[in-house]
Amino acid sequence: MAKAKTAYVCVDCGSDHNKWQGQCQDCGAWNTLSEVRLGAPSRVAASGNRSGYAGANGGGVLALSEVVLEELPRIASGFDEFDRVLGGGLVPGSAILLGGHPGAGKSTLLLQILCRLAERNDCLYVTGEESLQQIAMRASRLGLKADALKLYAETSVEQLLVQLDKLKPKVLVLDSIQVMHSDHISSAPGSVSQVRECAAALTRFAKQTGTVLLMVGHVTKDGSLAGPKVLEHIIDCSIMLEGSSDSRYRTLRGHKNRFGAVNELGVFAMTEQGLKEVKNPSAIFLNRGEEIAAGSVVMVVWEGTRPLLVEIQALVDESGFGNPRRVAVGLEQNRLAMLLAVLHRHGGLQLGDQDVFVNVVGGVKVLETGADLALLFALVSSFRNQPLPEDLVVFGEVGLSGEIRPVPSGQERIQEARKHGFKRAIVPAGNAPRSSAADAGMSVIAVHNLAEALEAL
Template sequence: MASKVKSLFVCSECGYESVKWYGKCPNCGEWNTMEEQAPVVSGKTGIKSRASIQIPLKLNEIDSTIEKRISTGMEEFDRVLGGGIVEGSLVLLSGDPGIGKSTILLQMCQFIGKSRTVLYISGEESTRQIKLRANRLGVDTDNLFVLAQTDVASIVETIKTEKPNIVIIDSIQTMMIDDISSSAGSITQVRECTNIFMHLAKSLGIPIFVVGHVNKDGAIAGPKVLEHIVDTVLYFEGERNYSYRILRSAKNRFGSTNEIGVFEMAQNGMKEVKNPSLMMLSGRPKNTSGTCVACTMEGSRPILAEVQGLVTSSGFGTPRRMCTGFDYNRMSMIIAVLEKRAGYMFGGMDAYLNVIGGLKLFEPAADLSVAMALVSSLRDKVLNENTLAFGEIGLAGEIRAVNNCEQRINEAGRLGFTKCIIPFHNYKSLSKETKISMDIVPVRTIRTAFDAITEES
């Protein structure tokens, strides 16, 4: 006699499954996150089973020709995807509400619709709402088909019948499988719906874009199980008060990761920013202390950004530390190194740090620029505005080497910078052409770096 099917308890934070309830998740340690859900019954998810014996192939017998890519009509979008859309790929696009996910996908439909058919499936908006937004964005292609539906079985049959060239699902949290008792947006629903779309994309060779929501911590709601299923994960970053948006690739099976594309949110949709460095440096103040230009590598692209520091007397017993666009703990470490190794005392001083343009600097190569900006404000010493500085700072006060040094210098020279402060160990590997292209000053410690950057100001 068959055993009775029992319910499962699934953690809403990490996806851990258990046959019994826990007050505290054994996997992630969160409290009150175990939710009761009915188990998924095999064969009732809207996809017919095609079990058959397959013969494995030798590695040398597999066709290794370059995959054909579909252009989105936006160079920045294509860059992040690795050169365009790969046929049969499943792409997850995530970001905060209102940041522009649906906007950029509709603009993509306008270009792709010139030669291919696109099926836009929405579970959040009605067809009339999508039409109004398309009119605002100037999207009027005849090859764009819109469907307002949340039932996955019905969507699968529609895709098989219509056979569009590209499918967009907006969003995965609204999709539902009737055979699963849990509500839309739950871990079980999101996982099983994504699995169905993944098998559909691979079997039919249709690229599918899936829009994903984020939770209060900024991570993709799902949770990580959703990112493991898809081929590409794209994040839309940006502050609401800034018009600039950064599209970042966190996972890409068909290209490099950590590539970014920069866009500007305008009245008629997203506009590409093909020269982010020039955009980030526009409006720089002159003859003002506390500013320094940093160069960070985003994938294969060097981007220049202005770092501003402000150090002022504190009115409280405990000095205040604040930073925007840079890691708070790393800024505290840099201040401690400046005090211990270079003699710049920040005790009793409030320190504020800001990266202009909403860009976030994750790379350690920005350490030297941050230190220069803070010390410049502390001493009220103006730095040369045509000077660039980059390098990682160690706890001993040394300036350590960074990667892609020559690319950073070439980008700085293209934008008119005449002096560059770099780590001493990077100078040896530079070509002769790069060494004579501008005034390059190799430094070993943070004290010598600040002396070199201010001696001609």
């Protein structure tokens, strides 16, 4: 009997190795090689039918100037927040990967979207984790119109492709890619080779037929998408549905998008009727108490293509240990340590013997540097125990030499704050309004460095 062939595949980058080793030679990651059995080539690979993976070839080799430019057609999903994250809607022939923690609402969101799309398009919901009765019970509980939606329970990618050739749906949902398997690969479902081959076969079908493919992906314990890293390179769009178990709000954020802006944010609220859109997210994150305590300030962050007002809170307290704590929730902890050093050097405030706790209200993760100045103001307010004005909004990047650098879309941030009733703003000098009409009804203070900002405060 012939000995089974094996290979060692990196779960981060998907590269193959002949033998096991501690470090991947391609990506440099440690302890990421997993053993897989090599079976016979898949049906698609054996037939050699791998042409058209990226769509029609246009009749041969073309010059760049000869390519016909036409606007991509979009299919509205019925959820404006979902379409915003995708860049304007579903693009035919695109492969979208939706990830999130268990219980975040991935299946609920996709079922709601497909029930709306099925009223005017041919849609197919393929389930491999739940039974058809469970999906029907969820649709009944949410009060969805399920007359036109087609369901199919299958985990074999070969059987699924046969049904897809017959039905030819316009929108396809696969829940989830980790449970799919190919009969020509001997490894278990969810392994590197199974996920890679199944995703490639389904993405190829979507490109060749113009079908919108929505795949659900699991996440690991550290929050990253499970499976090989090559899975994220195959697809066109990667979005994550995030939300804590103690909050009814969910945020949908784009991490990769070939048809729109990256880091676009959509906000939903989990209700008894499923996920509902939040049209004005700033109103949620600005649900402040009647009395404004020290250490609280409102900042304007830029998420994708729109501004968002969020509240940042800081607590500075005398440390009872030799090593003071530095805790940041929703912000980068290394940047907090850097800003504390800038505050000491250029602001004259020594917080080396103080415990510092920072939190962004509402569970929002702030990734941009425009929150630096607001964070320093919250620290100073808590350290001095002096509340900041309720109608004050702050944004700006702080450099290591104490300078206040401008941030993108400064005028739009000021306009968003004015719409929500804020009367005062402290902004970088580079973001100061060019005309008096731009800041009508607001008192905008432009600062050049940290010393000017603390003086204005």
